[in-house]
Amino acid sequence: MRGAVLYGPRDVRFEEREVPKIINPTDAVIRISSACVCGSDLWPYRGIQPIAQPTPMGHEYCGIVEEVGSAVQSVKRGQFVIGSFFASDNVCPTCRIGYQSSCQHRELVGGAQAPVLRVPLADGTLVATPDLPSEDLIPSLLTLSDVMGTGWFAADAANVKPGSTVAVVGDGAVGLLGILSAKQMGAARIIAMSRHASRQKLAREFGATDIVTERGDEGVARIKELTNGIGADSVLEYVGTQESMMQAITSTRPGGHVGSELLTCPL
Numbered sequence: 001m002r003g004a005v006l007y008g009p010r011d012v013r014f015e016e017r018e019v020p021k022i023i024n025p026t027d028a029v030i031r032i033s034s035a036c037v038c039g040s041d042l043w044p045y046r047g048i049q050p051i052a053q054p055t056p057m058g059h060e061y062c063g064i065v066e067e068v069g070s071a072v073q074s075v076k077r078g079q080f081v082i083g084s085f086f087a088s089d090n091v092c093p094t095c096r097i098g099y100q101s102s103c104q105h106r107e108l109v110g111g112a113q114a115p116v117l118r119v120p121l122a123d124g125t126l127v128a129t130p131d132l133p134s135e136d137l138i139p140s141l142l143t144l145s146d147v148m149g150t151g152w153f154a155a156d157a158a159n160v161k162p163g164s165t166v167a168v169v170g171d172g173a174v175g176l177l178g179i180l181s182a183k184q185m186g187a188a189r190i191i192a193m194s195r196h197a198s199r200q201k202l203a204r205e206f207g208a209t210d211i212v213t214e215r216g217d218e219g220v221a222r223i224k225e226l227t228n229g230i231g232a233d234s235v236l237e238y239v240g241t242q243e244s245m246m247q248a249i250t251s252t253r254p255g256g257h258v259g260s261e262l263l264t265c266p267l
């Protein structure tokens, strides 16, 4: 089979690779239906994060189970599954409190930009859909492999509750899905911090009630203005710089919560 391999800055090759096989009894091998490029793939691609050796790319994936190891119980051959970028056992103490991305036995999944992928710890990592989804549903299901899960995680960590006021710092893919998550969790008011017209439009579609274009101190002042001088109950931070984290913290009301994607990000 052929797959994408990163050799160094701006050097991605689509080349012959060995077809993955079951190695451990807890593995599954899946045929990829869809995979995508993550924002975090761009760090080594741009040379900001060095890589030691040629690295198969892709950690966001969904597909059909082809084979499972002898210990796998929760998924079976022929099922459509979505997997996380960190393989996790889902039974260790860290998984049990809901931090599967920090599982004590976690393994980073890689090499999904290829037709076939080996997924370790398949019972804890893969989730099967009840039926085979239609083609048009697959791109949406693919988001659950990383961006939607990451967006949801920060909203959950920031304690978003029905009726709460939420501010979202960052309007990239994960930030926009953070807005969608907050909406699903029942937030009454969602303030999106965004400067791009096309993303503001999506933000509103996903549930944003207000848009703030200012950044830094001015952005914080605008959020205070919109929340009777108090700040938001929950602030979701999806940029990952010190400046954006400070903006998130100072936009939060006393006793409020900040959730950050950095707690779950793979790189």
Ligand SMILES: [Zn+2]
Pocket (backbone or CB within 6 Å): 038, 039, 040, 059, 060, 085, 146, 147, 266
């Ligand atoms: Zn990703």
Ligand SMILES: [Zn+2]
Pocket (backbone or CB within 6 Å): 088, 089, 090, 091, 092, 093, 094, 095, 096, 100, 102, 103, 104, 105, 106
């Ligand atoms: Zn675990």
